[in-house]
Every structure is written in C-alpha cells, then in structure tokens.
Amino acid sequence: MTDIADRITRFLVETYPPLRERGIAPEEALLGSDLIDSVGLVELLAFLEQEFLLEVPDEDLVPVHFQSINALARYIASRQSSSPAETSP
Amino acid sequence: MTTPPDEKTALLVQGFDAQSGLLTLRGPLVSLRTSLDALFREWAGEVEAEEYAFPPLLSVRSLALAEYFQAFPHLATLATRIEPGDGGVERFVRSQPRDPFEEIAPECLAAARFVLPSAACYAVYAHFQDTVLSDRLVVTVVAPCFRHEESYSAGRRQWAFSMREIVCLGPEPAVTAFLQHYRTRITAKLHEAGLPHRIAEATDPFFNKRDPRRVMQKLSPVKHEILYRDTLAIASFNFHRTFFGDRFRIRTPSGEPVYSGCVAFGLERWLSACLQEYGARLEQWPAALRPRI
Secondary structure, eight states: HHHHHHHHHHHHHHHOHHHHHOOTTTOOOOSSSSOOOOHHHHHHHOOOOOOTTTTOGGGOOOOHHHHHHHHHHHHHHHHHSOOOOOOOO | OOOOOHHHHHHOOOEEEETEEOOOOHHHHHHHHHHHHHHHHHHHHHHOOOEEEOOOOOOOOHHHHHHHHHOOOGOOOOEEEEEEEGGGGHHHHOOOOOOOOOOGGGBBOOOOOOEEETTTTHHHHHTTTTTTTTEEEEEEEEEEOOOOOOSSSTTTTSSSEEEEEEEEEEOHHHHHHHHHHHHHHHHHHHHHHHHEEEEEEOOOOOOSSTHHHHHHHHHHHEEEEETTTEEEEEEEEEEEEEEHHHHHHHHHHTTOBOOOEEEEEEHHHHHHHHHHHSSSSSGGSOOSSSSSO
C-alpha cells in the first residue's frame, strides 16, 4: 500500500505546483480544502484509472475514499485485491 | 373520512399536458402557489434579502460564462426568432401551409442568443458581473424556469416551472452561515407542520458524469435537498464555493472571487406536497406553511 500512496503523492506534487514546494502528508485532507479544485479531482481520477488499470465506478465516488492519499491507497488496494485472479486460457 | 391523495392532487393533473410537460393552474391552486411564494419571500426577508425581478431571458454569453452548455446542454431551452435578414420574415409568411402547423423549421430561425434559464439564480450572477462586493449581499428572486426532461409528471417534473431562490454572495463564513440558517429554519418549519421529509446529499443532473463540478459535488458534498416522502426534492441548499464569483468576476475589495450559495424552492413541487398532505384549502394548512400576511 505504501507503494500506491507514493505513486499518488508523486502525481500530486508533480501536477500541482503549490504542492511541489510545501509537499503533502499521506493523511492530510484532500477534500474540503483548497489543495485540489474540481478540475484537479477529475485529473486525479484519470491518473488513478490509468496508473492502476481500473475503473472507478460512480458509486465509489464518495468522500471516504478520497479524503486523503492514504484513504485513496486503501481504496486502490481493496480494488486490486477484489479483482478476479487472472487465469490462463 | 380523509380524502385520498389522488383526489387531492387531481386539480394539478387536470391542468397538465404530460407530453409537453406544461402545467396550467386554475382557481385555488393559483392562490396556493402565490401563498407559498409569499411564505418563501417572508423567509428571505429574515436575512434582509433584496428582491429583484430579472428579465425571463438570459444571454447565451452569460450562461456560457457559467459553463452551462458543457454542464447542462440537455436541459437548455433556447429562445430565438424568425430570421429577419434577407427577407426572411416575408419568406416565412409565404411558406406557411394553410393548415395549422406544429413546428417551425430551423432554417427559418435566427441563431439563438438567449436562453430561458433552468434556475433562477443565474440572473443574479450575471447581474453582478464585474462588481466588487465590500460585504455580504443577499438577493431573492422568483422566476419561471425551464428544463427539458425525458419525461414529465404534474407538480413533480415539468418543462416550465416556478422557482424562488435566495442567493448569498460574500465571504465564505457568511455564505456557509447563510446556508446553515436556512437549513435549520426550513427543517424546523417542516417539523412544526408535520410534513414528512428528510435531508439528503444531491448532485445536479450534469450531462457528463465526469464533469468536474459533478465529481466535486459527489466527493465534497456541496448540494443538499429536502426530500418530501423520500421522493420529491422540494428545496435545495447549494454551496458553489467561488465558482460563480470566479466566472463572473464578482470580487472582494482585495480582488478575490466571492463565495456564493443559494436556497431554492420549487413552487409547484411544494404545491404538490402540500396539496397531498393538507388539501386545497389554505385555512387547513399548518400555520408554519402559511404567510403571515
């Protein structure tokens, strides 16, 4: 899960210049602050889907999954562990 | 013996064209809707809202500033005219069939530069475009609103309906306090009246599910609705953060975009709910839902 959190952190600090200087802690609130605006959230969603090869369904767009980098990492990890195991044809 | 709900709302259904989604009110229903609006106007007076009456049309330019045509193109009702240039009106008159007709071909029409808006508050932001607000500003307005929908239902979902809004612009604490005031005030009134309701998080009907504003509404709930009997949204509380302040360049003296929020009441939906609960005689409605004057 640390690897997932690190990849999300890297994306955020590389994408949002203010975060590059101040950094962002894994438990820091992403929502309800002015850290990321609405366009930024959509960019973050697109990154998660591309980076971790999954689709975030509409019903998973809930604050509990997006409240911090760690919350996002937990969500991604749970999605990965619940994916059906790949089987040979 | 109590009157069944169907009979109580029969007057609404009688005046409804379900295909076009257009509702005609008559007799006591007109007075009841007027009474409900007077009640909401009184509530607006509690925060010294200034009342405005804006033109029913908004320019495409104004709504484009609000990114309306990306967010809600499917709802839009455009206003245009017979193309006047190059003898267009004469040509249109000559080409009319003798029999009554139901539509006018788009090639006869001028480009649409105005819209019949889908919410009353857009006119407020357009009116205050490029202004500086030194303090909190509260405005109230009632307006006919228009939303194209997949299907319609009398008193619940119409193409044309009436909306009263109370809009607050200013510093963030003032706007959040305004929204909290009305949330507390209205739910207290509904408890007093015994109208079955609950508050729920909500999202606007964005055309694109990944519209940034929709994603923000889902992840950081900024819109709440009062649901009557779990199904009918009769009022909404909307916190826009600095979206409209930014787009319409409404700023604080230090140059920052103002925050905004609004409380919206769908008049026909309130009428439908109150008819169902209390019938069509105002004197039988609870005092909490009747205006003082």
